[in-house]
Amino acid sequence: GAGVSQSPSNKVTEKGKDVELRCDPISGHTALYWYRQSLGQGLEFLIYFQGNSAPDKSGLPSDRFSAERTGGSVSTLTIQRTQQEDSAVYLCASSLRLAAKNIQYFGAGTRLSVL
Amino acid sequence: GQSLEQPSEVTAVEGAIVQINCTYQTSGFYGLSWYQQHDGGAPTFLSYNALDGLEETGRFSSFLSRSDSYGYLLLQELQMKDSASYFCAVRRNQGGKLIFGQGTELSVKP
Numbered sequence: 001g002a003g004v005s006q007s008p009s010n011k012v013t014e015k016g017k018d019v020e021l022r023c024d025p026i027s028g029h030t031a032l033y034w035y036r037q038s039l040g041q042g043l044e045f046l047i048y049f050q051g052n053s054a055p056d057k058s059g060l061p062s063d064r065f066s067a068e069r070t071g072g073s074v075s076t077l078t079i080q081r082t083q084q085e086d087s088a089v090y091l092c093a094s095s096l097r098l099a100a101k102n103i104q105y106f107g108a109g110t111r112l113s114v115l
Numbered sequence: 116g117q118s119l120e121q122p123s124e125v126t127a128v129e130g131a132i133v134q135i136n137c138t139y140q141t142s143g144f145y146g147l148s149w150y151q152q153h154d155g156g157a158p159t160f161l162s163y164n165a166l167d168g169l170e171e172t173g174r175f176s177s178f179l180s181r182s183d184s185y186g187y188l189l190l191q192e193l194q195m196k197d198s199a200s201y202f203c204a205v206r207r208n209q210g211g212k213l214i215f216g217q218g219t220e221l222s223v224k225p
Binding site: 004040048056091093100101106108 | 119146148156157158159160163165202204206210211212213214215216217218
């Protein structure tokens with residue numbers, strides 16, 4: 001596709017439910033990142049996939065969060081037993097492998113609201 | 116720990132020049148990036164510095180001093196459309212992971 005696509009754009013869920021957020025990166029980009037952005041805050045790194053290497057999961061805030069990337073393309077971020085503090089915008093980005101400037105191209109995000 | 120400091124808000128008038136500073140303390144440094152984000156929009160890449168000095172891209176320039184752990188973004192000939200949040204982000208190694216600052220909200224007034 002032309003850019004990074006994320007779905008859904010908005011998700012409202014009840015506390016305790018599981019949610020899945022989807023990211024379609026730019027075709028040919030081997031690196032994929034998930035970030036979280038709370039209102040008026042910076043981007044918080046969650047997880048990073050690079051090709052077939054083991055993902056860097058160092059930013060996942062708890063074991064309720066997990067992500068996978070199938071076939072080196074689409075990625076799904078799963079949040080189990082959602083809590084109100086999980087409410088945020090979840091942003092996905094992709095980049096070319098080891099590009100000199102590491103330009104990351106972001107999707108429009110999924111706004112998650114946990115009631 | 117890792118920390119990046121940048122002013123929370125900056126206000127300037129149309130046509131002026133504004134500088135947004137960023138100081139960082141990170142374990143490892145490979146490069147400093149700048150991203151722009153309009154309200155409700157996706158962050159977009161502006162500039163990247165891996166070496167000391169000034170990088171110029173049109174109206175935007177970015178500077179880095181590795182010895183001072185400091186960089187800045189310079190915006191010239193400000194336009195109303197430049198009103199947005201600006202984030203500095205450190206790349207700690209050759210991998211792609213970025214650590215972002217809290218962002219600077221720039222308001223451009225007529």
